[in-house]
Amino acid sequence: LQILKERIRKDGRVLDGNILKVDTFLNHQLDISLLNEIGKAFYEAFKEREITKIITAETSGIAIAAISAQYFDVPVIFARKFDSVNMDANSYEGSVYSYTKKRDYKMRVPKHLMSSNDRYLLLDDFLANGEAIKGMKALIDDAGATLVGTGVVIEKSYQSGHAMLKEMGIEVVALAKIASMQGNTIVFKD
Amino acid sequence: LQILKERIRKDGRVLDGNILKVDTFLNHQLDISLLNEIGKAFYEAFKEREITKIITAETSGIAIAAISAQYFDVPVIFARKFDSVNMDANSYEGSVYSYTKKRDYKMRVPKHLMSSNDRYLLLDDFLANGEAIKGMKALIDDAGATLVGTGVVIEKSYQSGHAMLKEMGIEVVALAKIASMQGNTIVFKD
Numbered sequence: 001l002q003i004l005k006e007r008i009r010k011d012g013r014v015l016d017g018n019i020l021k022v023d024t025f026l027n028h029q030l031d032i033s034l035l036n037e038i039g040k041a042f043y044e045a046f047k048e049r050e051i052t053k054i055i056t057a058e059t060s061g062i063a064i065a066a067i068s069a070q071y072f073d074v075p076v077i078f079a080r081k082f083d084s085v086n087m088d089a090n091s092y093e094g095s096v097y098s099y100t101k102k103r104d105y106k107m108r109v110p111k112h113l114m115s116s117n118d119r120y121l122l123l124d125d126f127l128a129n130g131e132a133i134k135g136m137k138a139l140i141d142d143a144g145a146t147l148v149g150t151g152v153v154i155e156k157s158y159q160s161g162h163a164m165l166k167e168m169g170i171e172v173v174a175l176a177k178i179a180s181m182q183g184n185t186i187v188f189k190d
Numbered sequence: 191l192q193i194l195k196e197r198i199r200k201d202g203r204v205l206d207g208n209i210l211k212v213d214t215f216l217n218h219q220l221d222i223s224l225l226n227e228i229g230k231a232f233y234e235a236f237k238e239r240e241i242t243k244i245i246t247a248e249t250s251g252i253a254i255a256a257i258s259a260q261y262f263d264v265p266v267i268f269a270r271k272f273d274s275v276n277m278d279a280n281s282y283e284g285s286v287y288s289y290t291k292k293r294d295y296k297m298r299v300p301k302h303l304m305s306s307n308d309r310y311l312l313l314d315d316f317l318a319n320g321e322a323i324k325g326m327k328a329l330i331d332d333a334g335a336t337l338v339g340t341g342v343v344i345e346k347s348y349q350s351g352h353a354m355l356k357e358m359g360i361e362v363v364a365l366a367k368i369a370s371m372q373g374n375t376i377v378f379k380d
Binding site for chain 2: 023028080113
């Protein structure tokens with residue numbers, strides 16, 4: 001998505017430790033016009049796939065999912081993060097390993113909000129090591145539902161996530177693929 | 191907002207301890223068509239007030255703010271919650287007392303996302319005791335910016351929040367005002 005890559009070049013900030021900050025437009029301050037372009041692009045990619053619900057993880061995915069859902073005309077649900085390892089009998093859940101925090105956490109959705117008949121599109125802001133998406137796939141499996149595909153706004157293509165998810169049979173559509181970041185220079189894959 | 195009240199009557203669940211669950215359409219699963227009606231209603235209420243940015247608090251306010259911002263054509267920012275009492279020099283912040291957790295937490299926004307020239311509309315899902323909105327007002331004051339007004343989807347009018355905020359000079363527009371909840375019966379104020 002050209003407008004997205006231009007915006008990342010203009011306003012993205014590369015910080016030490018392989019961090020790309022896009023908090024002025026994507027995941028803390030939200031440029032709603034840009035989110036609409038993102039939503040349209042996800043719709044173009046998945047419109048033939050009979051999506052019945054969009055799912056995301058709190059917090060950064062919520063606005064992306066809500067704006068995108070307008071094009072699909074489906075509801076959104078989001079999974080909440082819990083540090084606890086206790087199983088909640090009333091929730092479907094999936095485990096995520098956090099490299100930052102060096103521990104597992106759970107993504108949970110109350111059971112009454114998910115149905116095994118649903119065909120989910122998973123949306124998120126970033127794909128890097130793929131652990132968050134892998135955990136969301138486990139949650140959808142726990143509900144006996146179908147993960148049709150995943151849309152991410154920015155993929156760090158030099159990390160292992162995309163390949164791991166592909167191996168798991170999870171289709172990923174990324175709107176901006178970053179091949180490398182050096183100093184303030186962001187190189188896109190395509 | 192009639193469509194909202196009807197939805198609360200139909201799908202809201204009253205639980206023990208004065209809790210109204212609206213998680214099937216407002217703050218966990220999101221009915222995007224309803225959120226658009228909510229956004230239009232907030233726009234009608236505040237369209238003459240030169241709003242330059244919409245602000246909300248994670249997590250439940252984010253989708254409401256994102257959808258509503260389309261009508262105002264302004265960006266959204268959200269404040270993050272931190273348990274810590276430590277001041278972060280790079281953030282504006284406000285304290286919120288949580289009756290549930292019986293302790294203060296901080297709402298924070300990085301300084302580079304706020305400007306003293308901004309005129310904020312604060313949006314949230316619920317108004318009950320008003321503590322969250324009071325904390326967000328403190329955050330906006332910390333940034334030297336203007337809180338033009340507050341829009342909440344559901345107000346528990348039998349609690350003290352509305353009166354407290356009015357006394358502080360904060361204008362509140364509520365789209366559904368609940369006068370009382372008894373068993374499964376929800377009585378609206380108007």
